[in-house]
Amino acid sequence: MNILDGKVIGREHRRQSAMRAEIYQQSTGLQVHLALLLVGDDAASQVYVRNKAKACEEAGIRSTIVRLSATASEDDVVNMVEQWNTDASVHGILVQLPLPRHINEERVILTIDPRKDVDGFHPVNVGRMMIGASCFIPCTPAGILELLRVGNVTTSGAHAVVIGRSNIVGKPIAALLAQKRPQGNATVTQCHTGTRNLHDYTRQADILVCAVGVANLITADHVKEGVVVIDVGMNRLTLDDGSSKLCGDVDFASVSPKASLITPVPGGVGPMTIAMLLSNTVDAAERMIA
Numbered sequence: 582m583n584i585l586d587g588k589v590i591g592r593e594h595r596r597q598s599a600m601r602a603e604i605y606q607q608s609t610g611l612q613v614h615l616a617l618l619l620v621g622d623d624a625a626s627q628v629y630v631r632n633k634a635k636a637c638e639e640a641g642i643r644s645t646i647v648r649l650s651a652t653a654s655e656d657d658v659v660n661m662v663e664q665w666n667t668d669a670s671v672h673g674i675l676v677q678l679p680l681p682r683h684i685n686e687e688r689v690i691l692t693i694d695p696r697k698d699v700d701g702f703h704p705v706n707v708g709r710m711m712i713g714a715s716c717f718i719p720c721t722p723a724g725i726l727e728l729l730r731v732g733n734v735t736t737s738g739a740h741a742v743v744i745g746r747s748n749i750v751g752k753p754i755a756a757l758l759a760q761k762r763p764q765g766n767a768t769v770t771q772c773h774t775g776t777r778n779l780h781d782y783t784r785q786a787d788i789l790v791c792a793v794g795v796a797n798l799i800t801a802d803h804v805k806e807g808v809v810v811i812d813v814g815m816n817r818l819t820l821d822d823g824s825s826k827l828c829g830d831v832d833f834a835s836v837s838p839k840a841s842l843i844t845p846v847p848g849g850v851g852p853m854t855i856a857m858l859l860s861n862t863v864d865a866a867e868r869m870i871a
């Protein structure tokens with residue numbers, strides 16, 4: 582079976598976070614606590630925040646959701662984050678993105694105390710990640726590394742091709758795979774909309790990470806036999822009968838027979854992202870008493 586099952590791997594990871602959260606509570610008398618801020622009424626963001634809170638609850642991690650209206654000011658958002666920065670009972674802070682257009686995301690992210698930045702988006706964590714220092718690694722790239730680890734994929738010496746250069750997935754996973762350490766040491770090629778003849782690069786990939794947001798962009802012609810495929814894409818396709826279905830950036834049906842390992846969508850990277858959020862939150866709590 583060549584499926585890298587994020588549901589199974591993520592569940593095991595969440596179980597470990599739950600055990601660590603329980604040990605933390607027994608030794609400190611405090612419950613690990615994640616504060617989530619949702620601004621506005623974007624339907625997808627509401628689902629993401631609800632799922633994150635539910636996963637916390639299942640792992641014995643306390644979650645607090647604060648919902649601000651779409652008309653909340655930038656200062657309202659910053660004030661909420663500052664309040665959590667100084668609240669010793671809050672270990673992790675997550676501001677659900679995207680924020681409404683009138684709010685400067687960069688200012689909000691800069692406000693988060695880097696020690697509580699469990700999404701790993703604060704420039705202090707991004708910078709520490711780049712130099713290989715201890716930091717919060719953004720949850721999706723962290724989940725990808727975990728999938729590769731559990732799948733016994735040797736990254737050292739491999740040619741990893743990453744499609745996408747967003748700050749939350751493409752850039753960090755490319756940087757992490759190139760780090761000089763056992764779970765990195767890959768030769769990394771990064772592709773994007775400026776790349777000419779994408780398939781010339783993807784066909785060379787031993788490991789192909791797709792973080793694009795274009796349904797079924799990658800087909801069998803784009804990959805070589807034995808490739809390891811990590812499909813980060815989450816695209817909603819409308820079917821002929823009007824219903825919709827979630828699919829990745831990779832045409833699973835044509836690519837999976839050539840792949841040595843492949844993540845499905847749904848059930849691949851998505852569950853890992855939430856699992857890594859929980860472990861980052863427990864890490865934050867543990868580091869505060871270390």
Ligand SMILES: NC(=O)c1ccc[n+]([C@@H]2O[C@H](COP(=O)([O-])OP(=O)(O)OC[C@H]3O[C@@H](n4cnc5c(N)ncnc54)[C@H](OP(=O)(O)O)[C@@H]3O)[C@@H](O)[C@H]2O)c1
Nearest residue numbers: 721745746747750773774792793794813814815850851854
């Ligand atoms: N499963 C999860 O937990 C999870 C987490 C995060 C994101 N996602 C999903 O992953 C996908 C990517 O997310 P993101 O936030 O990284 O997206 P993003 O910020 O929109 O970035 C997409 C990247 O793909 C590149 N790109 C777009 N079309 C391309 C093409 N035809 N050929 C080559 N490169 C192309 C863009 O290039 P340019 O830079 O040149 O524009 C950009 O760098 C989305 O479907 C998102 O929903 C899933």
